[in-house]
Amino acid sequence: MSANKIRRSLSAFFSILIVFNTLFFSGIDALAEPVTLEDFQAEAEERKSLPIQTNQIENWPAGPAIGAEGAILLEANTGVILYAKNIDERLYPASTTKLMTSLLAAENLKIDEMITFSSNAVFSIEPGSSHIGIDAGQSMPMEECLYGILTASANEVANAVAEHIAGSLDGFADMMNERAKELGCKNTHFVNAHGLHDENHYTSAYDLALIARAFFQNEFLSKMGNTASHHFEATETQPDDFIKRNKHQLITGDIAYKGIKGGKTGFTSQARQTLVTCAEQNGMKLICVVMKEESPEQFNDTVKLFDYGFTNFSVVNVVENETKYSIQRSGFFNTSNDIFGNSNPILALNGDSYLIMPKTAAFDELDSRISYDTAREDEVAVINYSYHDAYVGTATVDLVPREAAGYEFTEKSPEIEEEADSHVIIVNIKLVLMIILAVAAALIAIFTIRSLAGSYSFRSSRTETVRRRHASVTGLSFKKRRRWLRKRNRKDGPDFSSSRSNRFF
Numbered sequence: 001m002s003a004n005k006i007r008r009s010l011s012a013f014f015s016i017l018i019v020f021n022t023l024f025f026s027g028i029d030a031l032a033e034p035v036t037l038e039d040f041q042a043e044a045e046e047r048k049s050l051p052i053q054t055n056q057i058e059n060w061p062a063g064p065a066i067g068a069e070g071a072i073l074l075e076a077n078t079g080v081i082l083y084a085k086n087i088d089e090r091l092y093p094a095s096t097t098k099l100m101t102s103l104l105a106a107e108n109l110k111i112d113e114m115i116t117f118s119s120n121a122v123f124s125i126e127p128g129s130s131h132i133g134i135d136a137g138q139s140m141p142m143e144e145c146l147y148g149i150l151t152a153s154a155n156e157v158a159n160a161v162a163e164h165i166a167g168s169l170d171g172f173a174d175m176m177n178e179r180a181k182e183l184g185c186k187n188t189h190f191v192n193a194h195g196l197h198d199e200n201h202y203t204s205a206y207d208l209a210l211i212a213r214a215f216f217q218n219e220f221l222s223k224m225g226n227t228a229s230h231h232f233e234a235t236e237t238q239p240d241d242f243i244k245r246n247k248h249q250l251i252t253g254d255i256a257y258k259g260i261k262g263g264k265t266g267f268t269s270q271a272r273q274t275l276v277t278c279a280e281q282n283g284m285k286l287i288c289v290v291m292k293e294e295s296p297e298q299f300n301d302t303v304k305l306f307d308y309g310f311t312n313f314s315v316v317n318v319v320e321n322e323t324k325y326s327i328q329r330s331g332f333f334n335t336s337n338d339i340f341g342n343s344n345p346i347l348a349l350n351g352d353s354y355l356i357m358p359k360t361a362a363f364d365e366l367d368s369r370i371s372y373d374t375a376r377e378d379e380v381a382v383i384n385y386s387y388h389d390a391y392v393g394t395a396t397v398d399l400v401p402r403e404a405a406g407y408e409f410t411e412k413s414p415e416i417e418e419e420a421d422s423h424v425i426i427v428n429i430k431l432v433l434m435i436i437l438a439v440a441a442a443l444i445a446i447f448t449i450r451s452l453a454g455s456y457s458f459r460s461s462r463t464e465t466v467r468r469r470h471a472s473v474t475g476l477s478f479k480k481r482r483r484w485l486r487k488r489n490r491k492d493g494p495d496f497s498s499s500r501s502n503r504f505f
Helices: 003-024 037-047 094-108 119-123 142-150 155-166 169-182 205-216 219-224 297-312 414-421 429-474 478-492 495-504
Strands: 070-075 081-085 114-116 139-141 229-232 242-245 260-268 272-281 284-293 313-317 347-349 354-358 367-371 379-387 390-399
Touching: 070 205, 070 297, 081 205, 081 297, 094 142, 094 155, 094 169, 094 205, 094 219, 094 260, 094 272, 114 142, 114 155, 119 155, 139 142, 142 155, 142 219, 142 229, 155 169, 205 219, 205 272, 205 284, 219 260, 272 297, 284 297, 284 313, 297 313, 354 379
Parallel strands: none
Antiparallel strands: 070 081, 070 284, 114 139, 229 242, 260 272, 272 284, 313 354, 347 390, 354 390, 367 379, 379 390
């Protein structure tokens, strides 16, 4: 018999002893707790009457009554909460803890980095808890470890990854808590990497949804978290060849559902059934968290909540519906004219901003509040939208990227460019050209008028002179007029026209 089989047999034996001790030697207080499946199911039935926060929102679609102690349906891209039931209550996460463990592994390790299993990582877990039978001294690449954590929910693998990253299990727990704070978690405290029960190891449905949101934003993790089964092949550093199947029935297809993106199961006797699942349909990416439920209702609750979300809510683009903020129509938000006289907006509503709204609600029913508290350099303001005080999404007012000018044909060194920027003078060439053309047209008009005026005066003066001369000779006799005409011809030029003149007189 191999060492792995012996260890598994011992683990099963110790598990039986623990259960026996719990049932028969824990005293009256222990017997007061539910001990049969019927007892747990009766408690779950009672939990269906617990209030649902989102059902208290005016005109909000009524969510289903489920047996989970805490549950949430969160849209991953916007952070909009569609369904909420005791979302801030501190509950035990069990193996859904491994979502955080995997997130830190992806953020701190390379995919081919080798993870060596210490004796502490292998033997510190509870006998009978989930494992894949890795022995101390063996090693696997990080990618295989992640399949072990997410597909097989192996606790010794979670321990080995934690030690490799932080140097110790306690040090990794500190990293988990720090990362949880960064994600906005307020009711979370981790003490281990695997989620086995500890009274100081807890989270809430909302906090777990925030962790899952970060997890599913990582495409690599999302793919691994959506694996129905994985074949662990034997290597030089890990001699066993085996296949592990995921227990998440929406991932394996035992319960068919469209658009599943992945998830994680969890169970301890104190936490009961916990489940995290992500599904995407109709432009919405929904994360469902169910905590403290009884099997198989954790899967049925998840299906009910997904159906509720995809049926009653829709994606609404802000730019296509917004009329209150008319940035594009305001000259104040436009740049100065460029060299061709064109004006471009410097601010605009982000065209990719969208809201998650009840299908029964109209956009003009929303309330909006603008805030200038934004850390991103390309954002000027943030507009938060709500429907009867329920947050439904955000739009950003962004700086419009300045396009490179097509008339710049030379390159400048950074030093010259920096110096030039401090002495920039914007010249509107189109306007300058128009002024030059106007001045030229005016000058041409002036010269034309003067020329016409001069020609008119010359002709008038000459005509008047001829008229006067003609009038002066009209009263003369024929001979005198003839002599006067000859005299004028001799005076004005050659006498070749005298014969023609004689024909007229």
